[in-house]
Amino acid sequence: MGRLFAVEIVYRGIFQKILAKQISRTIVLAAHREGKPGISFGRYGDSPERNGIPAKNFAIVATDDLTLEEGMAKYEPKEVDITIAVDDTLCKGVESWAWYGLQPINRLLKPGGTLIVTSREEPETLIGMCHCKEVPYQLAIVKAIPSFSGLWVYKDDHTDVRVLGAIAKVLPELFSLESVQEVILTDTNNPLKATSAQRSHERLTTVTVRPDQGNPETPYKFELPKWWEMGEGIAIPSIAPGSGMSDPATQAVGGYRPERTPTFKKYTTRTMRPVVDFDTCIKCTLCWLQCPDSCFDVTPEGLYDANMQACCGCGVCEAVCPVKDCVTMVNEVAFHDNASQWEMWRKDKEGYHTWLKGKIEDHPQRSHGFRYRGQYQEQIAEMAEPGVKCASEKVWTEPAPEAPGA
């Protein structure tokens, strides 16, 4: 029996779809150059794939056909050699919008496997975001801002080749730097991209993460129902029909909280979160009405507190709020819990104001797409490796994108 290699690429649905596909197919092509057969395929975290929702691509490679066949006789790999998170906020966990609740980013990693993250954060920050794992694993950081673009647009900022150069470093048995550079050159006819892969390969460092390091919280756990427990057809228990629309705890103090499912949280879809200035809020209700996920709890004073378990970070509340800087979307990396902002404000208004000012200073480190003309060029220039001239200032769109849900 030969050896099987498995790599998963965890990405933000739509915004990073083409990036993930570029990485997974090039893994297979580079391994194939060395005589190893392989296959790359995607798995929706939701169907249809939606903006920002965690989704996965896999690349499976083997040293021979039979081993590959055996490896492919599963819906998806049970363990992987490498997990790639192309957005660092995915380190907080991954909740597919399908069925299996919040899962740690490192869940599928083999003992000693490597988590590669594109991030500007230090290892300590990323380790703190990842759930503890029972066995040690490696963390490798490709220094980069998250490569996000708009619908069906690919941001050609070399993130794909930098990740590929990193893979060649942490798992040279999968493919060598030379093999992947050859594929990059054949594919793109751009020597600068091959150089970027090499720079990333040379500069990559890894740290070992011990079982006692990381977020100790237990993520969502479930047991598959036995056959005698199954109902007719397929039903996912959610909010019980006829259940109340108010949370008694909040109602007791005069507020209002819509009923929410206790298992389906959605917050790992978020890359930014709204920070609300309750002192300048004019209680216009627009954020509450427009939030597509009914995230706002109404406080006893008639203020609107975005519930951080439910918020998926779409930014609509910031867009509709008529008061300057009353709602500001801030990089999710800047937060360590999902605590209520209103509770914090209620207990210590001055302290909250200082906290809020500090958080808003982080803004805007990221966005879905681009906020102003020229931002793409600025980000590309920022991403370029020192000494490597930026390859392209054009946005390259894929021909004939498949329709959502296809």
Ligand code: SF4
């Ligand atoms: S960002 Fe604002 S509008 Fe969007 S889900 Fe969160 S609270 Fe709702």
Ligand code: SF4
């Ligand atoms: S939109 Fe802004 S001003 Fe209006 S209720 Fe929401 S936070 Fe307050």
